[in-house]
Amino acid sequence: MAELNPDAPMPEKGLVVRGLRMAFGDTVVQHDLSFYVAPANIFVIMGVSGCGKSTLLRHIIDLQRSDVGDICFDGQRLINDDPAERAMLQSRIGVLFQSTALWSSMTVGENVALPMQLHTQLRPPEIRDQVAFKLALVGLAGQESKMPSELSGGMQKRAGLARAIALDPDYLFLDEPSAGLDPITSQRLDALIMRLRDALGVSVIAVSHELPSIFTIADDSIYLDNESKTAIAHGNPRELVENTPEPRVRAFLKREPIDEPARESA
Numbered sequence: 001m002a003e004l005n006p007d008a009p010m011p012e013k014g015l016v017v018r019g020l021r022m023a024f025g026d027t028v029v030q031h032d033l034s035f036y037v038a039p040a041n042i043f044v045i046m047g048v049s050g051c052g053k054s055t056l057l058r059h060i061i062d063l064q065r066s067d068v069g070d071i072c073f074d075g076q077r078l079i080n081d082d083p084a085e086r087a088m089l090q091s092r093i094g095v096l097f098q099s100t101a102l103w104s105s106m107t108v109g110e111n112v113a114l115p116m117q118l119h120t121q122l123r124p125p126e127i128r129d130q131v132a133f134k135l136a137l138v139g140l141a142g143q144e145s146k147m148p149s150e151l152s153g154g155m156q157k158r159a160g161l162a163r164a165i166a167l168d169p170d171y172l173f174l175d176e177p178s179a180g181l182d183p184i185t186s187q188r189l190d191a192l193i194m195r196l197r198d199a200l201g202v203s204v205i206a207v208s209h210e211l212p213s214i215f216t217i218a219d220d221s222i223y224l225d226n227e228s229k230t231a232i233a234h235g236n237p238r239e240l241v242e243n244t245p246e247p248r249v250r251a252f253l254k255r256e257p258i259d260e261p262a263r264e265s266a
Contacts, residue, residue, distance in 0.1 A: 011036060011075070012074065012075050013038075013039050013074050013075075014036055014037055014038050014039050014074065014203070015036070015037035015043075015060070015071075015072070015073055015171060015203065015205070016035075016036055016037075016070070016071070016072045017033055017034060017035050017036075017060065017069070017070075017071050018034050018069060018070045018071075018072070019032060019033070019034055019068065019069040019070065020032075020033040020034070020056075020059065020066055020068065020069030020070070020071065021033075021066055021067075021068035021069055022052060022055055022056065022059055022064075022066055023066070028229050029052040029055050029229065030051075030052045030055075030056065030224055030229050030230055030231070031068075031229055031230055032230050032231075033056070033069070033222075033224075033230065033231055034231075035222050035231065035234060037203055037205060037220070038203070038219075038220070039201075039203055040197060040201045040202065040203055041197075041203055041204070041219040041220055042193065042194065042197055042204040042206065042217045042218055042219050042220075043203070043204065043205050043206070043218070043219065043220045043221065043222075044205075044206050044207075044208055044214050044217070044218040044220075044221040044222075044237065045057065045205065045206070045207045045208075045221070045222055045224065046207075046208060046209060046214055046221055046222070046223055046224070046237070046252070047209065047223055047224035047225065047226065047252070048209065048226055048252060049209065050226055051224040051225065051226035052224050052226075052229075053207040053208075053209070053224060054098075054175055054176075054207055056207075056224065057173055057175055057205070057207050059071065060078070060173070060205065061090075061093055061095055061173055062078055062079070062086070062090060065079060073089060073092065073093075073170075073171065074170075076089060091119055091167055091169075092167075092169050092170045092171060093169050093170075093171050093172075093173065094164035094165050094166070094167065094169035094171070094172045094173065094202075095164055095172075095173045095174075095175070096157070096160045096161055096164045096172070096173070096174045096175065096177060097160070097175050098175045098176040098177075098179050100148075100156045100157060100159065100160035101160070102148040102156060102159060102160060102163070103148075104147070104148055104149060106148075107144060107145055107146060107147055108135070108140065108143050108144055108145075108146045108147070108148065108151070108159045108162075109128075109131050109135070109143075109144030109145065111148070111159065111163050112131045112134055112135060112144075112159070112162045112163045112166055113127050113128075113130075113131050113166075114163070114166075115163065115166040115167050116130060116131075116166055116167065119167060120167070130166070131144060131162075131166075132144065134162040134163075134165055134166055135159075135162050137162065137165070137196065137199070138158040138159070138161045138162045138165075138192060138196075139158055139192065140155065140158050140159060140162060143155070143159070152185075153180055153181055153185065154181055154185035154188065154189060157177060157181065157189055158189070158192065161192070161193075161196070165196065165200065165202070168200070169202060170202060170203065171202065171203050171204075171205065172196070172202045172203070172204045172205070173204075173205050173206075174193070174204065174205070174206040174207065174208075175206075175207050176207055176208060176209075176210075177189060177193065177206060177208070177213070178190070178208065178210045178213045179210075183212070186210065186212065186213060187212070187216075190212075190213050190216045190217050193206070193217055194216075194217055204217075206218075211253065211255065214237050214253075215237055215238055215241075218236065218237050218238075219236065220234075220235065220236055221233075221234070221235065221236065221237050221240070222234050223240070223246075223249050223252070225246075225248060225249075227248070232246050232248070232249060233246055233249040237253060240253060241253040241254060
């Protein structure tokens, strides 16, 4: 289960978020977030638009910071003052942004090679071999010389995934991976995400509000509520849809309207 007792001992493996508060000035986005992502699991952060899903992802990958709460990878705190430790920890994290964030002036192969050029001592022939291997893993074998603009939306997502796994991360973060894709392409991407989890043993943390993807890929999840500004459900979404006592979570997972109290006529 995703829910974590804030007083429980810190697990030695996996991602732990404990007591996290996210805010912009006096405006609280979410508070008291505590959950656990088990190794080699696919964990989905879900909720309606504007509830703070992508903001939470940015906090976990250290693009934004909070003064309240802890984020730990395998027992190591993300927020510390040692630049070498932070760099080492960040090298274990791969990210696929919603827009893929591929460099439009670089070929697909150059995009995938860039993290290796910046963060490893691999020689050019070794990098070329690794680029070919990573592209083959995502179904883009032989596409090194293509420009991102020459790829379909689904292929761009795959190229972004290849770059995200370029450094063999332990944790892979996906921000709305199915956004903008047709249902068939989205299904294929879901299958690829699960294959990568199985082949690489990587822990996947995905932000999504796409129900078909959520029910297909998630081993575990957390639901961020935009009214109470905290998580109101934890667990496998296929179980939550039947068992959650929270009407807003049930309405989200079943695509049903929330019953509102009748208004008195004037």
